Amino acid sequence: MTTIEETALVALLDMPSLLIEADKVVFANRAATALLGAHIVGQDVRLALRQPDAMALINARDGGHAKVKGISVSGSLWDMACHVLSGGRRLVLLQDLSIQASVARAHADFVANASHELRTPLAAILGYVETLEDAKAGDDPATRARFLGIIRREAQRMQSLVEDLMSLSRIEAVKHDRPETVIDLAALVREAAGETQASITLEMKTAAPNVAVQGDRGQIAQVLRNLIDNAVKYGDPTKPVSVILEATPDTGWASVSVHDEGEGIAPEHLPRLTERFYRADASRSRAVGGTGLGLSIVKHIIERHRGFFDISSRVGEGTTASIMLPTVQG
Amino acid sequence: MANHTVTAVDSDIGRLRGLISEMGGLAEDAIQKSIASLMQHDLDLARAVVAGDARIDALEADVDRLAVRIIALRAPMADDLRDVIAALKIAGVIERIGDYAKNIARRVDGMEFRGKIEPLILVPAMADIARSMVHDVLDAYAARDKELAIEVIRRDDQVDNFYDSIFRNLVAHMMENPATISSAANLLFVARNLERIGDHATNVAEMVHYAATGDYLQDRLAGQKSA
Structure with a gap:
C-alpha cells in the first residue's frame, strides 16, 4: 500500500488518527488536528503525544493498545491504538474514554x-x-x-x-421526567418561611398573588427548606435571613433568593458546593448537623424542574442562594 | 524565516523540541502520580515517582548535549537560535518541576491522617491547577502559542491563593491537633512544592513567549504596569 492511499484512508476516519514515520507526524486527519492542533503535522511525534504511556506505545516494536491520560485536556482518558504499517510507518488511532471514566x-x-x-x-x-x-x-x-x-x-x-x-x-x-403537576410557588415560599423558628424577612415581588410553576410539591418544598436551613445555620444569628420571591409574567421565570449576612464562602469553594459531601468548612458543617448532601439534592431537584441554581457569596458580607424556575403561562 | 527549506538545523531543532516535550510529559505524569500516591497513601506509587525522576534528569542531559551540538555545528541564527536557547532554559526548569514532584512523593511516607482533614481536601484541587498549568504550557510550547502562554501566567495567582489558604488551614489544624504536627508539616511542604511548580510553569511560559516572539514577557508586563 502506498502512502498516498494510506493518507486518503486515514483522512476518512472519524476518530483522531495520525500517520507516523521516522518519529515524525507525516499525516493527521481532521479529528486529530482538531484535538491536538494543526501544528503537529511535520513535527516530532513527541510534540503531539508527550504522555509517557503514549510514547512507550509508539516505540513498542509491534504496536498495540494503551490507556493514556491527559491527551488534549488534562484529566481526560483515551484508548490509543498503534498499528505497524509497511515501511516502518505507524498508524495511531485515538478513542475518547473520558465520559465513561x-x-x-x-x-x-x-x-x-x-x-x-x-x-x-x-x-x-x-x-x-x-x-x-x-x-x-x-x-x-x-x-x-x-x-x-x-x-x-x-x-x-x-x-x-x-x-x-x-x-x-x-x-x-426520576431526574429525566419533568413533573407535570402545577403548584403555587408563592404559597410554598410562605409555608417554608413560616416553618422555621429563626427570624426571616419575606419579600414578594410578584404581579399576582399566585405564581404557577410546573413542579413536584414535595421536592420544591425540600429545596426551599434546605436553602433556608443553610442560611439560618451559616448566617449571622443576630441578623434576619431574607427570602425574596420574584416573578414577572413577561419573563417566564420565577426566582427565589435566600440571602444571609454570615461570613460568606471563599471563592475557591463556590464551584464545588453542589458536589456530594463537599464542605466548605467541614468541622462547622458537622457541628450544625449537616450531611454534606443538602445542596447536591437542591441542584438535582432544580435540574429535574428545568431550572437553574446559583450561589454567590462575598467573604465578610454574606451568601445568596437562588433558584430560577420556568413559570406556567395563563 | 518560517518558510526556509528543510535543513539539518530544522531536523535537529525538531528533535530538540521533541525531547523537551517528552521531558514535559514525564514531569506532568510525575505530578499527577505524586498527588495520587499522597491521596491514596500508595507507597509503591510514591517510590515509582521518585525512581522515575532519573529519566527526566537523563533527558535534560540529552537536551544539553544536542543543544551544544546544534550551536557548535550548525551555527543557528535568529529564531533558530532563540529556539535553542529557550530549549536549554526550559529543560532546566522542567527538571526542577520533576524534582518538586519527586519531593512530594518522598513525603508520602511521613504522612498519616485519620479521616479527611480539610487541608488534605484542598491539596488535590491545588494540584489540579498546578498540573493544568504545566499541561497547558507544554501545549503552548508544542504549538508555539504565545496567547496560551500568557493565559498560563495569569493562572499562577490561583495557585498562590490556594497556597495561602492551605497554609492558614494547616497552621490552625496543627494548633488544634498537636499529635498531627509532623504529618501536617509534611503536607505544608507538599503545598509549597505545588506552589513552586506553578511558578516554574510560569517561567516556562515566559520562555515559550520569548521563543515565539523574541520579546521578554517580563519586560512587556512590567511596561504595561508602569504605563
Whole structure:
C-alpha cells in the first residue's frame, strides 16, 4: 500500500488518527488536528503525544493498545491504538474514554465517601456503647447521661444522612421526567418561611398573588427548606435571613433568593458546593448537623424542574442562594 | 524565516523540541502520580515517582548535549537560535518541576491522617491547577502559542491563593491537633512544592513567549504596569 492511499484512508476516519514515520507526524486527519492542533503535522511525534504511556506505545516494536491520560485536556482518558504499517510507518488511532471514566470515577468516589460518612458516626456510637458497658463508667449517672446524649446525636446524624442518601437516589431515579403537576410557588415560599423558628424577612415581588410553576410539591418544598436551613445555620444569628420571591409574567421565570449576612464562602469553594459531601468548612458543617448532601439534592431537584441554581457569596458580607424556575403561562 | 527549506538545523531543532516535550510529559505524569500516591497513601506509587525522576534528569542531559551540538555545528541564527536557547532554559526548569514532584512523593511516607482533614481536601484541587498549568504550557510550547502562554501566567495567582489558604488551614489544624504536627508539616511542604511548580510553569511560559516572539514577557508586563 502506498502512502498516498494510506493518507486518503486515514483522512476518512472519524476518530483522531495520525500517520507516523521516522518519529515524525507525516499525516493527521481532521479529528486529530482538531484535538491536538494543526501544528503537529511535520513535527516530532513527541510534540503531539508527550504522555509517557503514549510514547512507550509508539516505540513498542509491534504496536498495540494503551490507556493514556491527559491527551488534549488534562484529566481526560483515551484508548490509543498503534498499528505497524509497511515501511516502518505507524498508524495511531485515538478513542475518547473520558465520559465513561468520569461516570465510573464519580460512582466509586460516591461509594467511598458515603461509607466514610456513615462509618464515622457508627464508630463513635460503638465506642461510647463499649465504654458504657464497662461498669466503672456505666454506673456513674452523669457520665452515662452525657454518653447517651452523644450516642443519640450521632445516631440522629446517621439517620439524617440515610434520609438524604435515600432522597438523593429517589431524585436521581426520576431526574429525566419533568413533573407535570402545577403548584403555587408563592404559597410554598410562605409555608417554608413560616416553618422555621429563626427570624426571616419575606419579600414578594410578584404581579399576582399566585405564581404557577410546573413542579413536584414535595421536592420544591425540600429545596426551599434546605436553602433556608443553610442560611439560618451559616448566617449571622443576630441578623434576619431574607427570602425574596420574584416573578414577572413577561419573563417566564420565577426566582427565589435566600440571602444571609454570615461570613460568606471563599471563592475557591463556590464551584464545588453542589458536589456530594463537599464542605466548605467541614468541622462547622458537622457541628450544625449537616450531611454534606443538602445542596447536591437542591441542584438535582432544580435540574429535574428545568431550572437553574446559583450561589454567590462575598467573604465578610454574606451568601445568596437562588433558584430560577420556568413559570406556567395563563 | 518560517518558510526556509528543510535543513539539518530544522531536523535537529525538531528533535530538540521533541525531547523537551517528552521531558514535559514525564514531569506532568510525575505530578499527577505524586498527588495520587499522597491521596491514596500508595507507597509503591510514591517510590515509582521518585525512581522515575532519573529519566527526566537523563533527558535534560540529552537536551544539553544536542543543544551544544546544534550551536557548535550548525551555527543557528535568529529564531533558530532563540529556539535553542529557550530549549536549554526550559529543560532546566522542567527538571526542577520533576524534582518538586519527586519531593512530594518522598513525603508520602511521613504522612498519616485519620479521616479527611480539610487541608488534605484542598491539596488535590491545588494540584489540579498546578498540573493544568504545566499541561497547558507544554501545549503552548508544542504549538508555539504565545496567547496560551500568557493565559498560563495569569493562572499562577490561583495557585498562590490556594497556597495561602492551605497554609492558614494547616497552621490552625496543627494548633488544634498537636499529635498531627509532623504529618501536617509534611503536607505544608507538599503545598509549597505545588506552589513552586506553578511558578516554574510560569517561567516556562515566559520562555515559550520569548521563543515565539523574541520579546521578554517580563519586560512587556512590567511596561504595561508602569504605563
